[in-house]
Amino acid sequence: MLETVLDIFDNFWVALGAKLLLVALLIPLIGMVIGFAEIKLSAKMQARMGPYFAGGRWGWAQLIADGIKFFQKEDIIPDNADRPVFKTAPMLVLVGTVALFVVIPFGPGLIFRDLSVGIFYALAISSLSTIGVLMAGWSSANKYSLIGGLRAAGQLIAYELPLVLAAVGSVIMAGTMSMSGIVEAQITAGYPYVIFQFVGFGIFMVAALAELTRIPFDMPIAESELVMGYLTEYSGFRFLFFFLAEFANMFTMSAIAATLFLGGYWLPGIPTETLEFVGPVILLAKVFLLAFAMIWFRWTFPRFREDQLQTLAWKWLIPLALANIGATAFFKVVL
Amino acid sequence: MTLGDWISQPVNWVFSALGLAVVFSGFRVVTAKNVVHAALYLVGALAGTAGLFLLLSAEFVAWSLVLVYIGAVVVLFLFGIMITRAPTGLDPALDTNRKLVPGVLAAAVFALMTWAAFDAFGVEQITSAGVATDNALLGESLLGRFVIPFEVVSFVLLGALIGGITIARRDLTPVEEEERAAV
Numbered sequence: 001m002l003e004t005v006l007d008i009f010d011n012f013w014v015a016l017g018a019k020l021l022l023v024a025l026l027i028p029l030i031g032m033v034i035g036f037a038e039i040k041l042s043a044k045m046q047a048r049m050g051p052y053f054a055g056g057r058w059g060w061a062q063l064i065a066d067g068i069k070f071f072q073k074e075d076i077i078p079d080n081a082d083r084p085v086f087k088t089a090p091m092l093v094l095v096g097t098v099a100l101f102v103v104i105p106f107g108p109g110l111i112f113r114d115l116s117v118g119i120f121y122a123l124a125i126s127s128l129s130t131i132g133v134l135m136a137g138w139s140s141a142n143k144y145s146l147i148g149g150l151r152a153a154g155q156l157i158a159y160e161l162p163l164v165l166a167a168v169g170s171v172i173m174a175g176t177m178s179m180s181g182i183v184e185a186q187i188t189a190g191y192p193y194v195i196f197q198f199v200g201f202g203i204f205m206v207a208a209l210a211e212l213t214r215i216p217f218d219m220p221i222a223e224s225e226l227v228m229g230y231l232t233e234y235s236g237f238r239f240l241f242f243f244l245a246e247f248a249n250m251f252t253m254s255a256i257a258a259t260l261f262l263g264g265y266w267l268p269g270i271p272t273e274t275l276e277f278v279g280p281v282i283l284l285a286k287v288f289l290l291a292f293a294m295i296w297f298r299w300t301f302p303r304f305r306e307d308q309l310q311t312l313a314w315k316w317l318i319p320l321a322l323a324n325i326g327a328t329a330f331f332k333v334v335l
Numbered sequence: 336m337t338l339g340d341w342i343s344q345p346v347n348w349v350f351s352a353l354g355l356a357v358v359f360s361g362f363r364v365v366t367a368k369n370v371v372h373a374a375l376y377l378v379g380a381l382a383g384t385a386g387l388f389l390l391l392s393a394e395f396v397a398w399s400l401v402l403v404y405i406g407a408v409v410v411l412f413l414f415g416i417m418i419t420r421a422p423t424g425l426d427p428a429l430d431t432n433r434k435l436v437p438g439v440l441a442a443a444v445f446a447l448m449t450w451a452a453f454d455a456f457g458v459e460q461i462t463s464a465g466v467a468t469d470n471a472l473l474g475e476s477l478l479g480r481f482v483i484p485f486e487v488v489s490f491v492l493l494g495a496l497i498g499g500i501t502i503a504r505r506d507l508t509p510v511e512e513e514e515r516a517a518v
Contacts, residue, residue, distance in 0.1 A: 085375065116470055117394050124398040127406025131378060134413045138371055146417060153414045160406065177470060 093132035107279030148229025165321035192263035357383035
């Protein structure tokens with residue numbers, strides 16, 4: 001009985017539709033979980049109460065209520081805005097996020113598509129959201145939006161390089177660019193790559209924070225200077241798109257970092273036969289641990305100044321990442 | 336190949352759709368009346384080209400195109416345009432009456448490329464391998480047989496970089512240097 005039901009998924013279009021539906025449900029769910037963690041943890045870290053009433057206990061329904069609120073809000077487009085570009089920008093940002101889910105391995109064989117250029121694809125497709133952010137900033141016809149968009153673009157360009165270069169270390173060690181191949185190489189080696197790639201891991205996490213434009217790298221939407229940066233003119237469900245993309249991106253960035261450096265769906269000591277069932281749980285645990293660290297940083301560190309941000313990327317992270325690649329390649333050849 | 340054969344293969348439909356999208360976006364890049372729109376149509380044209388490479392199973396080239404051209408080059412275009420002057424709405428300064436010479440030039444380049452392609456391949460059918468190109472093979476040929484062209488290209492880029500700095504940089508006058516030292 002079950003087999004005949006599963007046979008439907010042999011059809012390419014049915015399988016494609018099912019995968020799309022799964023991601024379409026996954027993104028709001030992840031957005032809500034991480035968003036809720038963010039508001040509760042930030043309240044805890046600042047000795048506040050945080051949401052308390054929605055849903056009856058712990059305010060668990062707060063983000064569901066927020067989501068419904070965004071949907072019933074008026075969809076405002078400024079008079080001077082460039083309408084088609086203004087409308088496309090949030091979609092493009094969300095597409096960049098959705099496309100990242102393609103190559104995240106949740107378990108052995110549990111991956112939407114195991115591309116042979118997996119990590120390269122992930123880094124390439126994530127650059128789409130840069131265009132979306134620039135489009136949003138420009139098309140709003142608002143000074144603050146434009147400055148925010150420009151700051152965001154400058155930041156995303158600067159930190160994409162260390163992000164890519166930091167990933168190269170793990171790729172050299174694994175000898176493959178396929179995401180599940182990198183996890184399998186770590187299983188074969190018997191240790192997660194962070195043991196030797198701790199420099200790469202550190203650079204990757206700093207660059208990921210900057211790519212996500214989160215504190216301490218949130219100059220593009222610095223509310224004390226720029227209102228809300230490139231998001232200023234957005235309201236209703238278009239704002240919700242950006243909001244969801246931000247939290248879903250936290251998930252995907254953490255998942256990529258976990259895959260490259262922390263062993264992905266594998267933990268040392270867990271028998272490999274059980275990974276098909278435990279694997280997704282292990283990966284999710286690692287992802288939420290990293291997401292917790294990101295939230296923790298946000299409520300601990302002050303914001304960088306714009307020139308400090310660029311100095312950090314160009315004068316420190318990029319040379320460090322290049323040195324890391326050199327060292328990794330050296331040991332790969334020698335050992 | 337008959338028309339029926341052609342229609343029955345989905346790859347032909349995908350190719351036609353992508354090709355038309357690329358041609359349309361390319362046309363709009365030069366005819367758009369707003370410089371930001373032109374840059375965004377360029378994104379469309381490049382994305383379509385990446386799709387064409389994917390059809391040829393050249394995954395690495397396709398995603399390189401996305402990473403380098405869309406993710407870096409067009410982003411820098413947009414950045415440069417927006418940091419200088421980028422009003423929303425139509426920009427009449429983008430139109431020109433002198434269309435004849437560029438038109439002839441473009442037609443000549445098109446004719447030359449078409450002739451070169453036909454001369455090299457004729458009507459020979461190039462079928463896709465069906466499987467993605469092996470990355471290890473690609474890397475070995477780039478750093479083995481083709482290592483000299485590969486290095487020469489990076490040398491050209493280095494030259495462009497130094498040239499860019501030379502053009503953009505302005506040496507400080509002695510007074511300005513003193514001012515800077517005082518700060």
